[in-house]
Amino acid sequence: MIQPDNSSAIITVKKLHKCYWVGSMPFPALNGVNLSIDRGEFAVLAGRSGSGKSTLLNVIGALESADNGEVIVNGENILGMNHTERTLFRLHNIGFVFQSYNLIRVLSARENIAYVCQLQGMEKKESEGNADHWLNEVDMGHLGYRRPDQLSGGQQQRVAVARALATNPKIVLADEPTANLDTKTGQKLMCLLQQLNDKFGTTFLISSHDPDVKNAASRLIKLADGQVVRKWEKIPPTTPPLSKACPIKNLPFTQRVRQFLRDKRKRSSQKDKKGPTPRRS
Amino acid sequence: MAQRPNGEMVSEIFFLRGILETGAPQIDRTLALIPLNAAQAWFKMGESVTDIVIRASSHEDTASPLQRFNQALSGDDYEILAWQDLDPMVRQWLEFSDAYGLIIILVVVALVLTEILNTMLIALYERQKELGIMIAIGTRKSQIFFMLLIEAVILILLGGALGYGVGGLLVLHLSDSGIDLSYFANAFKFFYMDPVILPLLTLDSATRILGTTLVAALLAGLYPAWRATKIEISQSLRTF
Incomplete structure (x- = not known):
């Protein structure tokens, strides 16, 4: 086990390579990705289809192995783990939210959440209590006894979010969480994820090409052809959120970037008007 | 007409009281049954007999009584034979029947294995995601x-319970009337069998068959369960 360094990074990816093979044809998915995500961040991976977003999430989430490189998540090098170690690592460290919800269809919403709690070793009653708590957190307490096929897409995704957070993970990885939802439901879901990020300080790493998701990010990482091509560094909020209920709506990432650029331009134009700063003799 | 123990040939007239069909034409053509006292009087044997047949509760439980008779009558001028030695052909038929039964059980096991393997593999494919x-x-x-292994066992236990329930009711229903196969009477005569078969469900046969199918179910469940552990997670999550 690698001990975490002094930095606040919870995910560190170094020179990560991953190639898929179809017969004898190689399809490189990741070409030396370098990345670092801090604890409590709400980061978004953006990029076109085939840019390597999902593969990167799968590797970070210990769902897939890689060919080369280093992936340190919460102080552990996950590429050196065997199957069982990876499974246990996922169980105790990672929460997943998938594009197609991926709830167990034969279990009710409540049972879906209680199941992961029981995998962590909780007693049945305790796990059911925990499931109820998380269902209430995502405003689904009244629909806990419904099976996934009796819930709408948005409701299923809320249950998936509750399941992801019920094990108290360090990181939640969400792969295109709004892709199967309509715009309004997608926005609501992003509000929910942001609120949960604020409330519990859980690190979120989301892959998406949905503009609303990108707007919600505290850091945006753009991937192309399996490489990180651009990063927007974390920008401290210059204005307080207008509404605590839905910070994404009132303080989207792009607005904050625009505000930052406007301020910068204003400052530089003010400097130009004042003329050159006198040199000190 | 018959021959007395001293070699004298004698004849006697008897009134026919009925015709007994044993199921075996060879026996029916050559055998006539007369009361014991009539035979003793006819052959001038007094109260003596030439053969004594002792019937055990089951054809499998003859070893112990045979041993006891041998001990009790040793030294006397008796010849004590078990049915197997008395009629080796019947023994051969029973051995044939056992072998036939074993083949049927093997066929059942093969069917159970194939059926469960097939069901479990289809279920595995459907449940990959x-x-x-x-x-x-x-x-x-x-x-x-x-x-998955427990699922296979539950599947066979439920199927077994259902099968035994239906089978038990059928046996109960047919235990008096039997299954009449007179249509195939000629074939049965050849095998010394009664064309009316009375079904019998014993605890022994029931546990033997259930045990066999349970083992078969476990064996059939092993491969799909092993296959399930080889599922590629990221690929299975992409399936719909």
């Missing part, structure tokens, strides 16, 4: 393996 989700969120592969 579900199993992928379970592994992704932290279910260990050993847990998946035992879950």
